[in-house]
Amino acid sequence: MKYTALVARREYVENARTKGFWIGLLTFPIVIFLMIQVPVWLTEKVAPIRAFVLVDESGRFEKLIESALEKAHQQRVLEALREYAARNVTRSVRSAGAKRELNLPAELDEINEQNAQALETFINHGGAENVLKQLKPWLKPGAPAFSEPRRRFVRVPLPVGIGGNEDASDGKGLSLVASAATSSSNLDLAVLGRELKPYLRGQKKVEVDGRAVELSAAILIPRDIEQKVVRPGAGSPSAQSRGPAIEYWSANVAEGGAGLKDEAERAVNGEIRRREYLARGMDAAVIREVEHTYAPFASLNPKKEAGQETVNLGDKLKQWAPSGFVYLLWVAIFSVTQMLLGNIIEEKSNRIIEVLLSSVTPGELMMGKLFGIAAVGLTLITAWMLSLFGILSWKAGGVSDVAGQLLAVLKTSNLLPLFSLYFLLGYLLYAGLILSLGSVCNTLKEAQSYMGIITMIMMVPLLTMTYIPTDPNGVVARLLSWVPIYTPFTMMNRAAADPPLIDLIGTLVLLVASTVGVLWMAGKIFRIGILRTGQPPKIVEMLRWVRG
Amino acid sequence: MNMNAMLELQNVTKYYGAFKAVDEVSFSLAAGTICGFLGPNGAGKTTTLRMILDIIKPTSGTITVLGRPSALEVRHRIGYLPEEKGLYKKMKTWSVIAYFATLKGLSRKAAKQRAYELLERYGLKDFAIKPTDALSKGMGQKVQMLAAIAHDPEFVILDEPFSGLDPVNQQVMEEIIRDMTSRNRTVLFSTHVMQHAERLCDRIVLMARGKKIFDGTIPEAKRIIPRRVRIETQDDIAPVRGRSDVLSVRPVDKANGAMQTNGAAQWELQLRENADPQSILQFCFEQRIRLHSFNQSEPTLHEVFVQLVGPEAKEAGFR
Numbered sequence: 055m056k057y058t059a060l061v062a063r064r065e066y067v068e069n070a071r072t073k074g075f076w077i078g079l080l081t082f083p084i085v086i087f088l089m090i091q092v093p094v095w096l097t098e099k100v101a102p103i104r105a106f107v108l109v110d111e112s113g114r115f116e117k118l119i120e121s122a123l124e125k126a127h128q129q130r131v132l133e134a135l136r137e138y139a140a141r142n143v144t145r146s147v148r149s150a151g152a153k154r155e156l157n158l159p160a161e162l163d164e165i166n167e168q169n170a171q172a173l174e175t176f177i178n179h180g181g182a183e184n185v186l187k188q189l190k191p192w193l194k195p196g197a198p199a200f201s202e203p204r205r206r207f208v209r210v211p212l213p214v215g216i217g218g219n220e221d222a223s224d225g226k227g228l229s230l231v232a233s234a235a236t237s238s239s240n241l242d243l244a245v246l247g248r249e250l251k252p253y254l255r256g257q258k259k260v261e262v263d264g265r266a267v268e269l270s271a272a273i274l275i276p277r278d279i280e281q282k283v284v285r286p287g288a289g290s291p292s293a294q295s296r297g298p299a300i301e302y303w304s305a306n307v308a309e310g311g312a313g314l315k316d317e318a319e320r321a322v323n324g325e326i327r328r329r330e331y332l333a334r335g336m337d338a339a340v341i342r343e344v345e346h347t348y349a350p351f352a353s354l355n356p357k358k359e360a361g362q363e364t365v366n367l368g369d370k371l372k373q374w375a376p377s378g379f380v381y382l383l384w385v386a387i388f389s390v391t392q393m394l395l396g397n398i399i400e401e402k403s404n405r406i407i408e409v410l411l412s413s414v415t416p417g418e419l420m421m422g423k424l425f426g427i428a429a430v431g432l433t434l435i436t437a438w439m440l441s442l443f444g445i446l447s448w449k450a451g452g453v454s455d456v457a458g459q460l461l462a463v464l465k466t467s468n469l470l471p472l473f474s475l476y477f478l479l480g481y482l483l484y485a486g487l488i489l490s491l492g493s494v495c496n497t498l499k500e501a502q503s504y505m506g507i508i509t510m511i512m513m514v515p516l517l518t519m520t521y522i523p524t525d526p527n528g529v530v531a532r533l534l535s536w537v538p539i540y541t542p543f544t545m546m547n548r549a550a551a552d553p554p555l556i557d558l559i560g561t562l563v564l565l566v567a568s569t570v571g572v573l574w575m576a577g578k579i580f581r582i583g584i585l586r587t588g589q590p591p592k593i594v595e596m597l598r599w600v601r602g
Numbered sequence: 603m604n605m606n607a608m609l610e611l612q613n614v615t616k617y618y619g620a621f622k623a624v625d626e627v628s629f630s631l632a633a634g635t636i637c638g639f640l641g642p643n644g645a646g647k648t649t650t651l652r653m654i655l656d657i658i659k660p661t662s663g664t665i666t667v668l669g670r671p672s673a674l675e676v677r678h679r680i681g682y683l684p685e686e687k688g689l690y691k692k693m694k695t696w697s698v699i700a701y702f703a704t705l706k707g708l709s710r711k712a713a714k715q716r717a718y719e720l721l722e723r724y725g726l727k728d729f730a731i732k733p734t735d736a737l738s739k740g741m742g743q744k745v746q747m748l749a750a751i752a753h754d755p756e757f758v759i760l761d762e763p764f765s766g767l768d769p770v771n772q773q774v775m776e777e778i779i780r781d782m783t784s785r786n787r788t789v790l791f792s793t794h795v796m797q798h799a800e801r802l803c804d805r806i807v808l809m810a811r812g813k814k815i816f817d818g819t820i821p822e823a824k825r826i827i828p829r830r831v832r833i834e835t836q837d838d839i840a841p842v843r844g845r846s847d848v849l850s851v852r853p854v855d856k857a858n859g860a861m862q863t864n865g866a867a868q869w870e871l872q873l874r875e876n877a878d879p880q881s882i883l884q885f886c887f888e889q890r891i892r893l894h895s896f897n898q899s900e901p902t903l904h905e906v907f908v909q910l911v912g913p914e915a916k917e918a919g920f921r
Contacts, residue, residue: 057705060701060704060705061705064701068690068692068693071692072692400690400691401690403688404686404688404689404690404691405684405685405686405687405688406688406689406690408652408657408682408684408686409682409683409684409702409746409749409750410705411655411657412655412657412673412677412680412682412684413677413702413705413706414705415674585652585657585658
């Protein structure tokens with residue numbers, strides 16, 4: 055036992071000193087940090103200004119589109135404010151009862167996508183400025199100032215020299231474009247579209263606040279839009295025969311879909327429908343009410359406790375978090391078994407093994423290695439988990455944030471204990487295979503050609519990693535669970551879906567039994583293989599060692 | 603069984619599959635001796651050493667080390683330097699030595715102290731905190747030797763300790779071995795370089811083709827082949843041929859430049875065991891054979907072994 059401990063200690067100290075270990079240790083928290091932070095940076099700081107031009111010959115939708123975009127922006131401001139408040143208002147004030155008394159804006163809690171009323175209230179009451187004024191007395195000391203999210207879309211005037219904007223000395227105001235668009239009635243949209251193409255392709259730039267930026271989109275609304283509106287049943291021609299009424303030009307399809315086109319389309323069609331209602335003699339107030347009528351829809355999970363069946367972001371995270379753990383499990387097991395292989399091969403190819411075997415038995419050596427490297431692996435995953443908790447707690451805050459929800463999922467579920475258990479068992483099982491392999495190979499190169507096969511077999515859980523959560527108790531998941539080499543990964547993957555007890559216990563028993571079996575076999579092969587030189591033995595020969 | 607024996611082998615045999623690597627080998631080693639374990643490559647030396655260390659098990663026969671059936675039971679008292687030398691490449695020199703010493707029972711503190719002590723004594727102090735892959739081959743081998751003896755073992759087994767070392771380092775290695783024997787440690791080392799064995803050993807054990815073919819002191823070994831006397835004369839040496847203690851007389855090859863300008867020839871006489879070369883000299887005077895030179899030379903260990911091992915010795919690169 056003492057010698058096992060001595061060998062284990064050396065394995066631990068020497069492997070924990072390698073660069074690879076530290077890179078592995080630090081990569082994970084960095085990736086997690088970036089995963090949380092990069093979207094924030096992208097939307098808040100480095101997202102490029104998406105400049106667009108809007109030409110409305112009919113003069114009827116321009117203001118509507120602009121105000122729709124403004125609303126969308128205010129919505130984001132409101133969300134940012136909620137998060138800001140959650141983070142910076144002292145806890146006691148945030149308790150529900152105090153809210154009304156303190157006259158904190160109700161929107162802070164109650165806004166949601168369907169409740170457009172709240173957003174209007176927010177805008178009508180003076181927007182962010184008003185809310186901030188009310189929040190001020192309740193902010194924690196030293197709270198940072200609120201910074202409004204940047205606008206995603208900025209309307210720019212038509213580039214100089216295009217579509218009647220001939221006046222180079224005065225080409226900056228939106229008013230000018232608007233007036234130009236409405237006044238110069240003979241503007242040909244087809245010509246305009248052609249002229250804008252170099253800008254949309256990025257060959258020419260437009261100017262925003264003195265900076266040259268690419269024009270990302272152009273919205274062109276023709277004068278005769280009214281004739282192009284499709285009205286079912288009224289005997290009017292179909293959309294196909296008339297061609298599109300409004301042209302949305304953008305070189306970047308994905309970017310265009312990310313909001314601008316949807317906003318514009320919604321604004322225009324909302325307005326057309328509103329007029330249609332009026333034209334058919336309906337009451338504007340009634341229409342408004344109808345538009346804001348909806349049935350709240352909730353997803354419920356029958357497996358959750360009564361009264362808490364609501365499916366929320368936490369539940370989604372809980373469904374998918376196991377996949378993340380499967381990946382971690384895979385990386386951890388793969389990297390530490392690689393360490394194990396490297397160590398055995400080093401001792402074998404350097405013939406250090408002989409000196410060792412004059413001091414310790416092969417059994418002590420093998421166990422020492424197994425435990426030493428297991429400790430390295432445990433250090434690795436402990437550091438990962440601690441840093442995960444650290445980063446999540448640091449970044450948590452706000453009501454809708456992923457970090458906080460994920461933290462809650464980790465704290466309340468059995469994911470972490472299962473992860474540790476499956477890491478240990480999975481490691482021991484694969485370590486047994488690797489020990490057998492390493493002990494019969496003489497060089498790392500030789501071992502790696504066999505390692506390729508093991509790696510390929512190990513790939514399966516990575517391939518099924520994203521499929522299993524969608525059908526966690528399905529045939530594929532259950533079958534793979536009963537294959538011991540896949541049990542740790544598959545059962546980890548199913549952890550959030552409450553697999554049947556027979557699967558949970560049965561696969562665990564099978565896994566433990568096969569781990570013991572593999573280690574016993576590895577012990578036999580290790581003892582003989584470790585002193586062998588020359589060609590790796592044939593499988594038949596190795597079986598003889600196991601029997602002998 | 604000899605209770606004073608450090609080591610005792612009785613009829614030890616080892617098969618690898620159908621191949622008999624070691625064939626009924628028996629010998630014993632008394633405390634305080636320094637024994638050379640000689641033989642051509644493939645003679646079974648390393649296999650025998652590994653069996654002594656209980657790294658591999660003999661197919662049959664018994665091995666007793668320090669009175670115990672397994673070397674692992676007395677591993678703290680044994681040191682071993684294997685034939686193929688290697689160290690952990692990324693470990694620091696001192697910590698390699700200390701690690702092997704702790705495996706031999708030293709406390710970590712004592713092991714570290716001992717490692718530094720040894721590195722300083724053998725001129726490697728500057729490399730103590732360097733990783734071992736910064737060491738030259740010879741230095742690495744010395745470090746490995748130090749690692750093998752760091753726990754001051756009573757019985758040291760060295761497999762080819764001199765191979766790959768330059769003459770200066772071979773000297774250092776011999777010094778380390780002598781240091782140990784001066785403190786009454788027992789050393790068993792294998793080599794195929796006869797000079798080392800001749801200089802260092804009290805005893806030699808010779809193996810070939812898995813069998814022990816000689817076991818004894820160096821003078822005993824030299825007695826195995828007939829003593830030789832080389833004489834140079836222009837006279838007829840026929841009377842010498844007639845002597846009963848002269849086994850054979852043959853002219854020394856002329857191509858070797860043995861033929862002298864004065865017409866004298868060189869002859870080599872092989873004498874019967876226990877014959878006295880002095881009586882040959884006296885006989886030559888009496889027979890008026892005029893000698894230009896009379897040269898009584900002891901056979902070298904090398905010659906003894908070529909004689910014992912046979913033509914295979916040359917094929918195996920046995921020097």
